[in-house]
Amino acid sequence: MSQPILQLDTVSKIFGEGASQVYAARNVSLSLTPGRTLALVGESGSGKTTVARLIMREYHPDSGQLLFRNEALGKGDAKAIKAYRSAVQMVFQDPFASLNPTHTIRYHLDRPLKLHQKQLSGAERLASARELLERVKLDPDQLLAKFPHELSGGQRQRISIARALAVNPQVIVADEPTSMLDVSVRLGILNLLNDMKRELGLALLYITHDIATARFVAEDIMVMYAGQVVEWGAMESVLGNPQHPYTRLLLAAVPDPDRRFADTPPGSELDQIETIRRNAALPQPETLQVGENHFIRPMPA
Ligand SMILES: Nc1ncnc2c1ncn2[C@@H]1O[C@H](COP(=O)(O)OP(=O)(O)OP(=O)(O)O)[C@@H](O)[C@H]1O
Numbered sequence: 001m002s003q004p005i006l007q008l009d010t011v012s013k014i015f016g017e018g019a020s021q022v023y024a025a026r027n028v029s030l031s032l033t034p035g036r037t038l039a040l041v042g043e044s045g046s047g048k049t050t051v052a053r054l055i056m057r058e059y060h061p062d063s064g065q066l067l068f069r070n071e072a073l074g075k076g077d078a079k080a081i082k083a084y085r086s087a088v089q090m091v092f093q094d095p096f097a098s099l100n101p102t103h104t105i106r107y108h109l110d111r112p113l114k115l116h117q118k119q120l121s122g123a124e125r126l127a128s129a130r131e132l133l134e135r136v137k138l139d140p141d142q143l144l145a146k147f148p149h150e151l152s153g154g155q156r157q158r159i160s161i162a163r164a165l166a167v168n169p170q171v172i173v174a175d176e177p178t179s180m181l182d183v184s185v186r187l188g189i190l191n192l193l194n195d196m197k198r199e200l201g202l203a204l205l206y207i208t209h210d211i212a213t214a215r216f217v218a219e220d221i222m223v224m225y226a227g228q229v230v231e232w233g234a235m236e237s238v239l240g241n242p243q244h245p246y247t248r249l250l251l252a253a254v255p256d257p258d259r260r261f262a263d264t265p266p267g268s269e270l271d272q273i274e275t276i277r278r279n280a281a282l283p284q285p286e287t288l289q290v291g292e293n294h295f296i297r298p299m300p301a
Pocket residue numbers: 015016022023024042043044045046047048049050051209
């Protein structure tokens with residue numbers, strides 16, 4: 001397997017102070033590798049978006065570090081940060097909110113090309129925009145002059161992906177990229193992400209609360225609960241032999257991906273986990289290796 005391109009090394013992010021302090025991420029470590037997808041899975045509030053924001057450098061960690069090509073990315077190195085910004089791109093949950101309604105599709109693709117590939121002429125940028133649309137399986141003749149509201153949800157998400165690809169990224173962080181789309185077009189977007197990974201050798205972080213889609217796009221999985229990674233490893237090993245009660249709950253929710261844990265009746269396994277979470281100060285339990293590439297962090301007693 002190739003070397004990781006991006007790593008989080010025991011990164012923590014805390015919000016609030018005193019009694020209202022929340023560890024949105026607690027000692028999270030992960031590696032993203034070219035040509036592979038890591039799925040970060042967990043329920044709402046488990047800390048997934050915080051991890052994405054730490055990777056996108058919207059948040060700075062309270063402890064731990066972010067490594068890019070094995071180098072720690074500090075706050076001060078402007079050149080390294082600029083290179084990082086174009087190498088690491090994000091695709092958001094809501095493609096409509098992430099596109100500007102007053103600008104055409106051509107503008108959305110031209111802008112990143114202008115910013116990150118300054119050597120290109122106007123004609124070359126237009127040619128690149130056309131190529132990008134073809135890459136995400138959209139027709140440039142039909143779409144370049146259109147505005148976001150004239151497109152379907154699936155087409156808009158393809159535009160978001162094309163825009164992320166415009167700067168030749170090496171890493172893509174996709175935060176619930178299909179959850180706002182019609183079920184009928186989700187598969188197309190997931191296939192596109194899989195194609196990008198294979199054809200461009202991208203490292204992908206796929207964030208979701210839905211294990212079924214995670215299984216479709218990712219080779220590796222990390223399960224987050226209450227800001228901590230509780231179980232991680234090769235997808236089939238983790239899903240074939242889930243060890244952590246929280247992972248089992250996520251798997252139990254698979255037949256109905258829209259079921260949220262908030263709907264779980266009192267007294268259920270989740271309820272017990274919630275009680276443990278509230279009452280325990282969540283010390284860091286030992287990590288256990290339970291398979292060749294499969295680890296868990298057990299619940300505190
Ligand atoms: N800016 C913030 N200020 C204060 N608390 C925050 C902030 N961002 C996140 N949190 C808290 O950190 C925890 C993790 O939130 P986060 O948004 O990362 O979870 P998530 O798994 O991405 O949830 P969702 O799927 O709903 O987006 C939550 O308890 C949340 O309330």
